[in-house]
Amino acid sequence: MTAARSALSLKIVSECSVTKARCCKMTLPHHTVDTPVFMPVGTQGTLKGITPEQLEELDCQIMLGNTYHLGHRPGPKLINEIGGLHNFMQWKRCLLTDSGGFQMVSLVKLSEMTEEGVKFVSPHDNSVMMLTPEKSIEIQNDIGADIIMQLDDVVSSTTTGSRVVEAMHRSVRWLDRCIKAHKRPDKQNLFGIVQGGLDAELRTECAKEMVKRDVPGFAIGGLSGGEEKYHLWRMVTLSTDILPKHKPRYLMGVGFAVDLVVCVALGCDMFDCVYPTRTARFGRALVRSGQLQLKNQRYVADMRPIDADCKCLTCRNYTRAFLHSIVTHESVSCSLVSLHNIAFQMKLMSDIRQSIREDRFPQFIRDFFLEMYPTKKYPEWAVDALDSVGVHLNDEFIQ
Numbered sequence: 001m002t003a004a005r006s007a008l009s010l011k012i013v014s015e016c017s018v019t020k021a022r023c024c025k026m027t028l029p030h031h032t033v034d035t036p037v038f039m040p041v042g043t044q045g046t047l048k049g050i051t052p053e054q055l056e057e058l059d060c061q062i063m064l065g066n067t068y069h070l071g072h073r074p075g076p077k078l079i080n081e082i083g084g085l086h087n088f089m090q091w092k093r094c095l096l097t098d099s100g101g102f103q104m105v106s107l108v109k110l111s112e113m114t115e116e117g118v119k120f121v122s123p124h125d126n127s128v129m130m131l132t133p134e135k136s137i138e139i140q141n142d143i144g145a146d147i148i149m150q151l152d153d154v155v156s157s158t159t160t161g162s163r164v165v166e167a168m169h170r171s172v173r174w175l176d177r178c179i180k181a182h183k184r185p186d187k188q189n190l191f192g193i194v195q196g197g198l199d200a201e202l203r204t205e206c207a208k209e210m211v212k213r214d215v216p217g218f219a220i221g222g223l224s225g226g227e228e229k230y231h232l233w234r235m236v237t238l239s240t241d242i243l244p245k246h247k248p249r250y251l252m253g254v255g256f257a258v259d260l261v262v263c264v265a266l267g268c269d270m271f272d273c274v275y276p277t278r279t280a281r282f283g284r285a286l287v288r289s290g291q292l293q294l295k296n297q298r299y300v301a302d303m304r305p306i307d308a309d310c311k312c313l314t315c316r317n318y319t320r321a322f323l324h325s326i327v328t329h330e331s332v333s334c335s336l337v338s339l340h341n342i343a344f345q346m347k348l349m350s351d352i353r354q355s356i357r358e359d360r361f362p363q364f365i366r367d368f369f370l371e372m373y374p375t376k377k378y379p380e381w382a383v384d385a386l387d388s389v390g391v392h393l394n395d396e397f398i399q
């Protein structure tokens with residue numbers, strides 16, 4: 001295979017001496033990203049209720065845009081004409097776009113996977129359309145994000161049998177078509193997506209095939225669809241063992257704090273999830289001990305901020321009592337809680353990075369779990385996953 005041109009460089013800054021965690025500087029065309037990183041998801045090119053300026057203040061270095069939504073409105077050609085999505089939304093830092101495939105399958109009622117691509121009935125005008133690997137890349141080339149994703153054959157993580165085999169092989173074939181169709185490899189980085197369901201052999205085969213393709217980075221896909229966490233961590237650690245160390249590893253659709261801490265320990269560098277902003281819309285604020293349901297009566301006269309240690313605009317200015325009075329019925333509350341929740345994710349990742357740099361990540365993990373589960377009723381999958389990389393939650397005396 002010939003080496004693909006790349007607009008990405010990954011420098012490993014520190015490696016944890018116990019787990020598979022590492023801290024890197026990932027240099028992309030628009031910015032340098034410190035990893036491990038959480039990427040907030042902006043569907044229409046913007047996060048609901050948060051401006052690009054506010055995201056920059058939170059030191060967000062990379063965000064995600066949904067190709068499916070952007071492809072419809074304002075449309076890739078218009079975005080391209082005004083100089084790409086960066087210009088359109090006034091975001092100076094890095095962007096990643098997905099292929100559009102996942103949204104297609106989850107949002108469009110009538111969609112069908114064929115070798116050619118995803119056939120679907122447009123919800124806008126009821127015409128039959130086809131999203132091929134080539135079309136997905138063409139749209140993403142027009143949008144102009146720093147990182148673009150291959151179109152993959154998405155199956156639910158709980159699907160088993162021949163359909164998973166077919167989807168895995170097809171995803172490899174589609175990666176080849178995406179590489180061929182990619183017109184801007186010197187400015188945009190195409191990532192392959194490791195599929196294979198919850199089958200260790202299939203995932204191994206897929207990861208090995210993808211690695212031969214020499215794209216600038218790899219994602220681990222198909223693992224955020226409600227499968228048991230027992231499977232998630234095994235598929236993740238198997239993938240990070242095969243994927244090359246000098247390229248970024250992006251675990252798609254994962255964003256719960258516990259999952260982030262564990263999967264960093266398993267060697268993942270990048271994460272995205274709609275959870276922090278989605279949960280904010282229901283009035284739930286993220287804190288290290290779990291979450292605050294701000295609707296709850298107990299906050300009616302609580303004059304503390306969500307988190308006294310948080311430096312976000314919401315925590316600097318507003319009390320739980322005030323937020324309680326407006327949550328879920330005033331749109332500004334959605335903005336205020338979303339802002340805090342993104343700040344929470346950013347701070348968590350920054351604390352993780354610092355602990356890796358100072359080679360005390362195992363202790364960080366133990367402290368983090370104790371704060372989240374003060375009675376030490378740790379989820380079994382997390383205990384097993386961390387055991388596998390040398391961090392033993394249930395034995396305080398082993399370092």
Ligand SMILES: [Zn+2]
Nearest residue numbers: 310312315340
């Ligand atoms: Zn806050």
